[in-house]
Amino acid sequence: MNPLEVLAGIETQTLQPLAQRTDAEGRFPRETISALGETGLLGLVSAASVGGQGLGLKEAAQVVSRIAQTCPSTAMVVCMHYCATAVLEQFGPESVRRAIANGKHLSTLAFSEADSRSHFWAPTGTARADGSNVVLDARKSWVTSAFEADSYVWSSKPLAAEGASTLWLVDAKSDGLSQPGRFDGLGLRGNASTPITAKDVRIAAGARLGEDGKGFDTMMGVVLPWFSVLSAACSTGLMEGALSRAIGHVSQTRHLHLDSSLADLPTVRAYLAKARIKADMAQALLDDTVAAIGAGRADTMLRVLEVKAAAAESALEVTDIAMRVCGGAAFRKEAGIERLFRDARASSVMAPTSDVLYDFIGKAITGLPLF
Ligand SMILES: Cc1cc2nc3c(=O)[nH]c(=O)nc-3n(C[C@H](O)[C@H](O)[C@H](O)COP(=O)(O)OP(=O)(O)OC[C@H]3O[C@@H](n4cnc5c(N)ncnc54)[C@H](O)[C@@H]3O)c2cc1C
Structure with missing residues (x-):
């Protein structure tokens, strides 16, 4: 499968026609998510042994980035689904892994909580044993695809x-x-x-993903690399979407009395050049x-910490x-630029936020422990 070729069909059928409505009505992009499921793209990173495409982070980043050029809301739904899938591929039951691989199951991460806010690594919600069940209580503050996904x-806190x-x-x-x-x-x-x-949410004790008390290790070892890369991919796609719209506008728009386009203005071109450099x-x-993650390079953790902050801030x-x-002209909804401007704000405050990442990176390069 060439994921970007598959995506091209979905772009014209649902993604582009519905992007403005998705934003205007705050409407979950169900049509596109269904199309992604039917064409195998929701099962992109599921193992071939359970019926998935068996592809990895590189292809997932390409898909998320390409979707974000048109509809960052949809891209973030897919980003969270791939992050959750990465965890489920390691620890989840085969039935759910097969359902994801077959495009019939959407998942997401429910980490952030009202009491620990952006410090997702420190949940205050509880789990207590009750016979063969576990009872969960929590106030999750933000969950992408809440009540739209099939699982979280x-x-x-540990049991x-x-x-x-x-x-x-x-x-x-x-x-x-x-839903409060x-x-x-x-x-x-x-x-x-x-x-x-x-x-009092009752789940089977066997629904645990990994060992009791080891959630932090999975958050740092699995979720952080996937989320940092895919969140950055969302930001890079968003930048491409904004740049192509802006370049299209300044190239076509004319000052008739001067017989010149906006692109003929050196100031406009210099701004666009700075934006191009940032995006590149x-x-x-x-x-x-x-590449660092794939090769297990020594600088992998530093790159993982850097990439989300760099892409999020560049997108701003x-x-x-x-x-x-x-x-x-950019104020008008139909140009699509103000939508991307608003969408770009999210990544820098999604945990780990840019400011938390700056602190982590500073600690890493001065030899201090991150936590
Ligand atoms: C659109 C959107 C979708 C989201 N989807 C999900 C999801 O699917 N799953 C999920 O679990 N969460 C999700 N989140 C939540 C997200 O990950 C963050 O937890 C949330 O945005 C943090 O907001 P807050 O107001 O709670 O931050 P606060 O923790 O109150 O932070 C406020 C400010 O303080 C700064 N700050 C906090 N701690 C430090 C520190 N140690 N050093 C420096 N500065 C610091 C922050 O950078 C921020 O600028 C989503 C958020 C958004 C906006």
Whole structure:
């Protein structure tokens, strides 16, 4: 399978026609997610042994980036699904892995909590044993695809072991899960990032993902590389989307009385050049991060910490430039630039936030422990 060729058909059928409505109505992109499932793209990173495409982080990043050029809300849904799949491929039951591979199951990460906020590595929600079951209670603050996904990769305090956390597979239809409010955000408006309250949610003790108390290890060893790379891919795609729209606008728009286009203005061209450099630097770092992870290079952790912050902050600058060079026209919804400008804001505050990453990177390069 060539994932980008498969995606090209979905782009014209659902992704492009629905992107503006997804944002305007804050509507979950169900049509595109179904199409991604039917064409094998939701099972992209599932093992071939369970019916998946058996591809990896590099191809996942290409898919997320390409979707983000058109609809970052959809790209973030897919990003979270691939991150959850990476965990489930290691620890999940075969039935769920097969369902994901066959495009019939959407998953996501339910880590962030109201009480520990962006410090996702420190859940305060609890898990307690009750016979052969476990009972979960939590106030999750943000879950992409909340009540749209089929399952959540869920963090809690450990059941009995020492450690910061334990991970669970929670069926999205479990009794006791409720939505305290709907999501009406500035950007990524279509990705259903609502809070979820869990009150006496009963799951089988066997729904644990990995060992009790070892959730932190999975968060750092599996989720962090996948999420950092795919979040960065979302930002690089978003930058390409903003740049191509801005370049299209300044090339076509004319000052008739001067017989020149906006692109004839050196100031406009210089701004676009700076944006191009930012986007290319982020893409180069993203490619190098994927290479570092693939080769198990010594600088892998540093790259993983750098790539999300670099791409998220670059996307803020690039979309700001796209707004500037297109002038008042960029304020109009139909240009699609203000949507990408708003969508770009999310990545820098999604955990680990850029400021937390700066602290981690600073600790790493000065030889201090991260935690
Ligand atoms: C659109 C969207 C989708 C999301 N989807 C998911 C999801 O699917 N699953 C999930 O688990 N979470 C998700 N999140 C939550 C996200 O990962 C963060 O937890 C959340 O955005 C943090 O917001 P907060 O207000 O709780 O941050 P706070 O923790 O209150 O942070 C406020 C500010 O303080 C800064 N700060 C905090 N700690 C430090 C520190 N140690 N050093 C320096 N600065 C610091 C932060 O950088 C930030 O600028 C999503 C968030 C958004 C916006």
